[in-house]
Amino acid sequence: MDWGTLQGVLGGVNKHSTSIGKIWLTVLFIFRIMILVVAAERVWGDEQQDFVCNTLQPGCRNVCYDHFFPISHIRLWALQLIFVSTPALLVAMHVAYTRHEKKRRFRNGEKIDIEELKNEKIHIRGPLWWTYTSSIFFRIVFEAIFMYVFYYMYDGYQMPRLVKCDAWPCPNTVDCFVSRPTEKTTFTIFMLAVSGICMMLNLAELCYLVIKICMKESRKTT
Amino acid sequence: MSWAFLRDLLSGVNKYSTGIGRIWVAVVFIFRLLVYVAAAENIWKHEHDEFECNIKQPGCENVCFDHFFPVSHIRLWALQLIMVSTPSLLVVFHVAYRENREKRHNQKLYRNPGKIDGGLLCTYLISLILKTGLEIVFLVLFYKLYDGFKIPRLVKCDIKPCPNTVDCYISKPTEKMIFLYFLVATSSLCIILNLSELSYLIFKYSIKCYLKRHMKKQQ
Secondary structure (H helix, E strand, O other): OOHHHHHHHHHHOOOOOOHHHHHHHHHHHHHHHHHHHHHHHHHHOOOOOOOOOOOOOOOOOHHHHHHHHOOOHHHHHHHHHHHHHHHHHHHHHHHHHHHHHHHHHHHHHOOOOHHHHHHHHOOOOHHHHHHHHHHHHHHHHHHHHHHHHHHHHHOOOOOEEEEEEEOOOOOOOOOEEOOHHHHHHHHHHHHHHHHHHHHHHHHHHHHHHHHHHHHHHHHOOO | HHHHHHHHHHHHHHOOHHHEEEEHHHHHHHHHHHHHHHHHHHHOOOOOOOOOOOOOOOOOHHHHHHHHOOOOOOHHHHHHHHHHHHHHHHHHHHHHHHHHHHHOOOOOOOOOOOOOOHHHHHHHHHHHHHHHHHHHHHHHHHHHOOOOOOEEEEEOHHHHOOOOOOOEEEOOOOHHHHHHOOOOHHHHHHHHHHHHHHHHHHHHHHHHHHHHHHHHHHH
């Protein structure tokens, strides 16, 4: 049980997405989930062991680490990915519900081709349009929230080499050194850039859907 | 043998659930199981190594850690996930029993073995009650064992062989607390979903029963 299950679920959603949605999904899998699992987790793997403070006072290191890293970058990214992927499930549930209704009508005697039902490409119109658009809107909101949380919690996106700590039981102000600050800054900026790209893809998809429906409405009235 | 087994189990349960039941399965997969495996497990990974006491006395750290963490949060979380998913097996077993019975008697005994009615409804309701009960039991256990849902930075320990009262420092207390609150929030959400499903089913079938009796009276 790991990111593979999420991949399986989201892969199912892929069939009912627009082209931009498919690009978004690819970016999510390759540049975010895969990078997180294959690279970022190793970089942050030894973060507390290699967090070193210039004191022998027992407990000072633990307290300083906890003070400067209330929640690790890697955990925030994992939560961000989970929250950002979840709205797509709304679409999957809506599609499953529509299929279920059609099957029920088939069982009650209406003539529906079962083979066609299984392979049917569900078009994004009517109630599904609203579900799909809300899911994109929530994705954008969650991305923005997490980007802000990162900025607020870590005072920008740079990982400092040295932090000065004077939390009890550290006797005075003590120098503490973060492990691999440059590598962590690089990955933080990379993940930030990819988040930005995903957000722009979502905005483009939202605009595309809205324009498409407006054009359809105007064609109906003329 | 790993969490994949639980995942396959829950996927099987999904077929015989109501709409709210499916939402419950999605919440358990994504906000509990996936968060556990992808994030929470790593926070508690080195909790014993990183637990530090202000003393050189051998054995003191071990004894203090054991005193303050009889069962680690992460193990309780895992047990909770397993226990809470298991009552759904009752429904799967009952459906398998129905299908077996049809095969043995070689005739159609039920309109649809997977439809929630009659005996299967009772089994489903029992599984919902068990799930809710177990969730509440584990939340109370967390609360009682750890004196609320707080994780302090510092604990004072004076158990033998520690010579006096010794300061011991827990690693990553803020991060652990955040995820503990996340656990409590998702557990509560699951309890609410289970209770709504229970009320919905009881309401639906009471109305059905009442209408049936009403129609019989008219005839």
